[in-house]
Amino acid sequence: MTKLFLSRRLVTEDGIVDGGVLVNDSGVIDKIISRDDAKSIANEPNVDVIDGGDLALLAGVVDSHVHVNEPGRTAWEGFRTATAAAAAGGITTIVDMPLNSIPPTTTVENLKIKAESAKGNVYVDVGFWGGVIVGNQDCLRDLVDAGVVGFKCFLCPSGVDEFPNVGRKDLELAFDALEGTESVLAFHAELEDEDAASCENKIQKRDPEEYNTYLESRPPKMEFNAISLITNCLPKTSVRVHIVHVSSASVVPLLEKARQARLASSRAWRGGVTAETCHHYLTLTAEEIPRGRSEYKCAPPIRDTDNREKLWNYLLEDKLDMVVSDHSPCTPNLKCSNNLEAWGGISSVQFGLSLFWTQASARGLDLTAITKYLSTAPATLCGLQHRKGAIKPGLDADLVFFDPEDTFTVTADIIRHKNKLTPYIGRALKGVVKKTYLRGQLIYQDGEVLDSPKGDLLLKAI
Ligand SMILES: [Zn+2]
Numbered sequence: 001m002t003k004l005f006l007s008r009r010l011v012t013e014d015g016i017v018d019g020g021v022l023v024n025d026s027g028v029i030d031k032i033i034s035r036d037d038a039k040s041i042a043n044e045p046n047v048d049v050i051d052g053g054d055l056a057l058l059a060g061v062v063d064s065h066v067h068v069n070e071p072g073r074t075a076w077e078g079f080r081t082a083t084a085a086a087a088a089g090g091i092t093t094i095v096d097m098p099l100n101s102i103p104p105t106t107t108v109e110n111l112k113i114k115a116e117s118a119k120g121n122v123y124v125d126v127g128f129w130g131g132v133i134v135g136n137q138d139c140l141r142d143l144v145d146a147g148v149v150g151f152k153c154f155l156c157p158s159g160v161d162e163f164p165n166v167g168r169k170d171l172e173l174a175f176d177a178l179e180g181t182e183s184v185l186a187f188h189a190e191l192e193d194e195d196a197a198s199c200e201n202k203i204q205k206r207d208p209e210e211y212n213t214y215l216e217s218r219p220p221k222m223e224f225n226a227i228s229l230i231t232n233c234l235p236k237t238s239v240r241v242h243i244v245h246v247s248s249a250s251v252v253p254l255l256e257k258a259r260q261a262r263l264a265s266s267r268a269w270r271g272g273v274t275a276e277t278c279h280h281y282l283t284l285t286a287e288e289i290p291r292g293r294s295e296y297k298c299a300p301p302i303r304d305t306d307n308r309e310k311l312w313n314y315l316l317e318d319k320l321d322m323v324v325s326d327h328s329p330c331t332p333n334l335k336c337s338n339n340l341e342a343w344g345g346i347s348s349v350q351f352g353l354s355l356f357w358t359q360a361s362a363r364g365l366d367l368t369a370i371t372k373y374l375s376t377a378p379a380t381l382c383g384l385q386h387r388k389g390a391i392k393p394g395l396d397a398d399l400v401f402f403d404p405e406d407t408f409t410v411t412a413d414i415i416r417h418k419n420k421l422t423p424y425i426g427r428a429l430k431g432v433v434k435k436t437y438l439r440g441q442l443i444y445q446d447g448e449v450l451d452s453p454k455g456d457l458l459l460k461a462i
Pocket residue numbers: 065067097326328
């Protein structure tokens with residue numbers, strides 16, 4: 001049966017219109033129609049009308065940076081809980097990071113093990129990043145063939161032994177292996193230099209419960225060093241590169257310069273040089289982080305208010321391309337009050353859309369900003385733009401009815417991810433997800449994740 005979704009605030013790539021979305025039996029968007037056309041079609045037989053009234057109708061959010069941790073660290077997070085949280089937050093696709101699960105996604109064999117854990121357990125569609133570690137360059141093309149959206153590597157220790165960081169030589173091997181594949185290499189861009197040891201000595205003498213102690217242990221210079229190394233590699237490769245979770249605004253001009261240099265010769269989206277920032281860097285500031293509260297700890301760290309404002313400016317100038325959660329959970333015992341020893345990672349997948357809208361609406365942005373930065377850009381990064389990321393014909397009918405005026409407060413009882421830790425407890429947010437649809441099927445409604453998991457794994461045959 002054809003479905004007709006109606007909204008007075010339908011958010012398309014061309015703007016916000018009063019109209020409808022026709023969805024075929026396969027859950028694919030057939031057409032966008034005006035209110036007038038919708039009136040006649042609504043009366044046809046075999047048309048199921050879903051009228052959202054004044055609720056906005058958005059494309060489902062694509063969160064391209066989520067750590068699910070299953071298998072291996074399933075006590076931290078699992079596919080069922082992470083994807084239920086996503087569905088409740090208006091996210092219809094997540095892309096799982098290659099590390100923190102055991103084994104990490106660094107070979108096709110390991111990808112199969114992960115896919116087996118996810119199968120039948122996902123409420124939204126799930127894509128997968130592969131990992132680049134020391135010595136696995138011969139596995140990369142097979143992972144591309146298996147359908148990973150791209151690869152992630154670290155230039156500094158990742159925090160887990162099974163995912164060692166790479167150096168310049170390993171990078172050159174990885175770039176060579178990926179040349180011509182249209183895949184993307186994403187970087188955790190922090191790199192220590194020769195001053196790091198003396199800095200470390202000073203830091204160790206300070207109060208580890210003070211947030212500033214941690215903040216100063218990961219200065220903007222670490223991000224700058226990493227971006228310099230990456231941009232120096234670019235003239236020798238045409239592989240797309242992506243910088244995950246930019247925290248320091250100081251690196252953006254360097255990235256922009258590298259992008260401009262590439263644009264002349266590359267047909268890839270944004271010249272094949274892209275960058276994301278995260279909801280926590282656009283929402284929180286170092287000044288407000290209470291002592292001993294390591295649920296705010298992440299790497300790179302949350303910096304000061306001036307830096308947050310600069311990140312917003314760069315986003316609006318399209319020098320940063322997208323906003324993601326970097327949902328990176330752990331068990332409560334790993335979030336001790338010592339900020340130097342606690343696990344670094346912020347859990348927030350369920351609240352990304354509302355976190356973004358709370359800030360964006362206060363800054364005068366309209367609903368099209370959500371689609372642009374939270375759906376279209378991450379889908380394009382992951383090569384999913386032919387299926388995901390916008391309300392337009394031919395794409396999956398991943399849709400969200402969203403009340404942009406309504407507000408709610410984050411409390412532990414509404415959190416769907418496994419360990420109810422998040423820095424946002426008690427925070428009032430604007431914008432409430434009312435209903436989420438995956439390929440035209442209702443998966444979440446007013447606080448309830450519905451039925452059995454209907455998500456697909458976005459992989460080729462493996
Ligand atoms: Zn991450």
